[in-house]
Amino acid sequence: MTEATGKPAETGRFPPVIVMGVAGCGKTEVGSALARKLGAEFVEGDAFHPPENIARMASGIPLDDEHRAGWLDTIAAEIAARTARGATVVATCSALKRRYRDRLCSLNPNLVFLHLALDRQASWERVQGRGGHFMPSSLVESQFADLEPPSADEAALRLDALLPVDTLVEQAAAFLRGRPGT
Template sequence: MGVTGCGKTEVGRALAARLGARFIEGDSLHPPENIAKMSAGVPLTDEDRAGWLEKIAAEIAASTAAGERTVAGCSALKRRYRDRLRAKNPRLVFVHLVIDRETAHRRVAARRGHFMPSSLVDSQFAALEPPGPDEAALPLDGTRPVDELVSEAAAVLAEA
């Protein structure tokens, strides 16, 4: 989880490979209306995200029910979004890739072929509610090398 540009997809794919898990790319589950809004530089509302979060929660639940370990990349910026995901998946652990605004702007501006423009970075930070101490979450510095992030997350998840 984390703001756009924090490395959710890259770290998530690498973590899934390390764990022998299925990777679910949350961005691929956005409906066309959400993609059109974001592409136009319009931030999503809670209502826009509701169905998308349900799809992600359902994908995780189906994968888990099939006996697969699962890693999903999803912004999950607000507590209520994480609660919605946890409602179907109570054992869910969030890896929060923490980056600063400048890094997010730089990464998103350099990215090609993605619908999220750098003009939406500030709205992501405005919406972000970092996980509280009562949430199953691991905050990691998203500016560290991917292999270090994956090693640390895998070690913590092995203990969970």
């Protein structure tokens, strides 16, 4: 049974998933709910940031490609290790640029991205309104400056991040049902 719905978790093989998007789009909430629905292991990408990345962002300084490289490699390795032992994995990661997604896919060729899309104002309001997170609302603009939405040739689904979480999870699960597992 899933905690969120009281319904049984889905069974079957699903490809590894990254719930992606700019700050405030709901990656953690949607990703953890999707993991429960699929009976998957949830990986919170922010937990893999080194302390220097967190300090940088908390100070209002955006990460650049160099600062993100090791973080992306760590997330990719974590997903690969878990899928190698047979787990279904749902992870979160901003994965803002195509080259970041390609880097994540280098260890996980079946990786699927769920892009939670929303506008700058909604992102800013959400980030401004949340407490206890290292990402200040002053960095929202830098997130949009880096964002390269997935292209048609990527294994990705764009979702409207303003929809209810249950709706997003259902849309994501329907998309994943049609994809080959690991």
